[in-house]
Amino acid sequence: MNTATGIRQLKFALCGAMALGLAAPAFAQEPSAEHIAAAREAIRALGATQQFDAILPNAAQGLKASLIQTAPNMQDIIAATVDETAISMVGRRADLEREAASIYAKNFSIEDLNAITQFYQSPAGEQLLETGPLVTRELLRAAEVWSNGISRDLTIQTEETLRARLGEAPSAQTPETDGESDGN
CATH class of the missing domain: 1.20.5 (Single alpha-helices involved in coiled-coils or other helix-helix interfaces)
Structure with a gap:
């Protein structure tokens, strides 16, 4: 160098x-206390952390199964101990809420958080939260069908154009005769 x-x-x-x-x-x-409060309201309206509610119960269930498999004769005491310990840890759920509020506050202004809360508490926002996953699944299915059709048609049309430019005879395989149909 x-x-x-x-x-x-x-x-x-x-x-x-x-x-x-x-x-x-x-x-x-x-973020300020006002900013964090706005973030908490937005998180509540969105249900942003609800998907994590099952973490502690699932972890407790997995631990019980693992310990009972190791010592099946102690099933009752293991189950009781794991349940007691899990219940004592429920309060730690607030740690996730604080972290989520901090993340939202760092990424959205107070005004944006208030607008998010207002929208998701409206009938349209509530309907979006309720039906959004179903709509997304249907959209993904439609996109897959569309993608398959586009890919197939792109291949066929490109082959036909290349054959014409190269002076070759057209292929006998067409969308009507290739046995595939996606409804398009």
Whole structure:
């Protein structure tokens, strides 16, 4: 490595370090209590953390099964102990809520969080939450059918165009005779 390359690399490294140093105060700033409260309301309206409600019960069930498999003669005491311990840990669910609120607060303004809350508490927002997963599944199915049709048609049309440009006879296989049908 020559001196000019070394100096250039050092200059880029120093510029990067300065940029990170200047940006650090912005990253370190914690959201206000009002911002966190707005984030909590948005999370509640979205049901953003509900999907995690089963983590502790599932972990307890898995632990019970594992311990009972190891010591089947102690099934009753294992089940009682795991249940007691799991119940004592229920309060830790609030840790996830705090973390979720912090994440939302860092990524959305108070105004955005209030708008999100307002929308998801409206009839349209509630319907979106309720039917959204079904609509998404149906959309994915429709996209798959569409994708298959596009892929098939692209292949057929490209082959036909290439054959015509190369002066070859058209293929005997067409969408009507290839045995495939996707309803398009």
